[in-house]
Amino acid sequence: MKALIVNCSPVKTGATAEIVSIIEKEISTRYDTKCICIDDYDFKFCKGCRSCHVTAKCVMDDDIFKIMGMFSDADIIVSVSPSYWADIPGQYKSFIDRCTPWCDTHEPHASIGEGKKGYTVALRTGPGMHECDRIIQSIEHFYGHLHIECSGNLGLTSIEYKENVEPRKNEIIDFCKNI
Numbered sequence: 066m067k068a069l070i071v072n073c074s075p076v077k078t079g080a081t082a083e084i085v086s087i088i089e090k091e092i093s094t095r096y097d098t099k100c101i102c103i104d105d106y107d108f109k110f111c112k113g114c115r116s117c118h119v120t121a122k123c124v125m126d127d128d129i130f131k132i133m134g135m136f137s138d139a140d141i142i143v144s145v146s147p148s149y150w151a152d153i154p155g156q157y158k159s160f161i162d163r164c165t166p167w168c169d170t171h172e173p174h175a176s177i178g179e180g181k182k183g184y185t186v187a188l189r190t191g192p193g194m195h196e197c198d199r200i201i202q203s204i205e206h207f208y209g210h211l212h213i214e215c216s217g218n219l220g221l222t223s224i225e226y227k228e229n230v231e232p233r234k235n236e237i238i239d240f241c242k243n244i
C-alpha cells in the first residue's frame with residue numbers, strides 16, 4: 066500500500082516538515098511512503114472559467130498533473146498543514162482550487178480513483194483548537210469531493226518552530242498508530 070504525505074506549507078524545513086518526517090518514519094514500516102512539499106511544484110491559480118465543468122479537463126497544463134498523478138497512485142493521503150492567518154496556506158488553497166476538474170460537484174469530472182483514505186494534521190502557534198478545526202474542515206471538505214474517505218485528524222496547538230515539535234512527538238506517534 067502506498068502513502069503520500071503532503072507538506073502543505075511553503076516552508077521545507079519548518080515545523081510542518083518536521084511532522085511530515087515523524088509521520089513518514091512511523092508509517093514507512095507499513096506503507097511505501099512518498100513525501101512532497103507543495104512548494105516543490107509550479108502551478109497557476111484557478112481562473113474560475115468553469116471549462117472543466119464541461120470537459121473534465123483544465124485549460125492549463127502545469128505541475129497540477131504531477132501532483133494528481135501522485136494522488137491517483139496513493140492508497141492513503143496525509144495532509145499536514147500549518148495555520149496561515151487562521152486558514153490553510155495560500156499555496157495549498159491554490160492547489161485545491163485547481164483540483165476542480167477532479168471534483169464531484171459537476172459531470173463529467175475526472176477521478177483519482179476510489180477507496181482512498183485521507184488523514185489530516187493541522188498545526189498552529191496560538192493556543193486554541195478552533196483554527197486547527199477550521200483547517201481540518203477545509204481539507205476534509207476537499208477530500209470529500211475527491212471521494213477520499215476522511216479517516217482521522219489531529220490538531221496541534223502552540224507550535225511555531227520545528228524545535229516545538231519534539232515535545233509533541235508522542236501525540237504524533239499515537240496518531241500514526243491509526244493510519
Ligand SMILES: Cc1cc2nc3c(=O)[nH]c(=O)nc-3n(C[C@H](O)[C@H](O)[C@H](O)COP(=O)(O)O)c2cc1C
Nearest residue numbers: 074076079080081147148149150151189190191225
Ligand atoms: C504567514 C503566516 C501566518 C500565520 N498565521 C497564523 C495564525 O493565524 N494563527 C496561528 O496560530 N499561527 C499562525 N502562524 C504560525 C504557523 O502556523 C506556525 O509557525 C507553524 O508552525 C508554521 O509551520 P511552517 O514553518 O512549517 O510553515 C502563521 C505563520 C505564518 C508564516
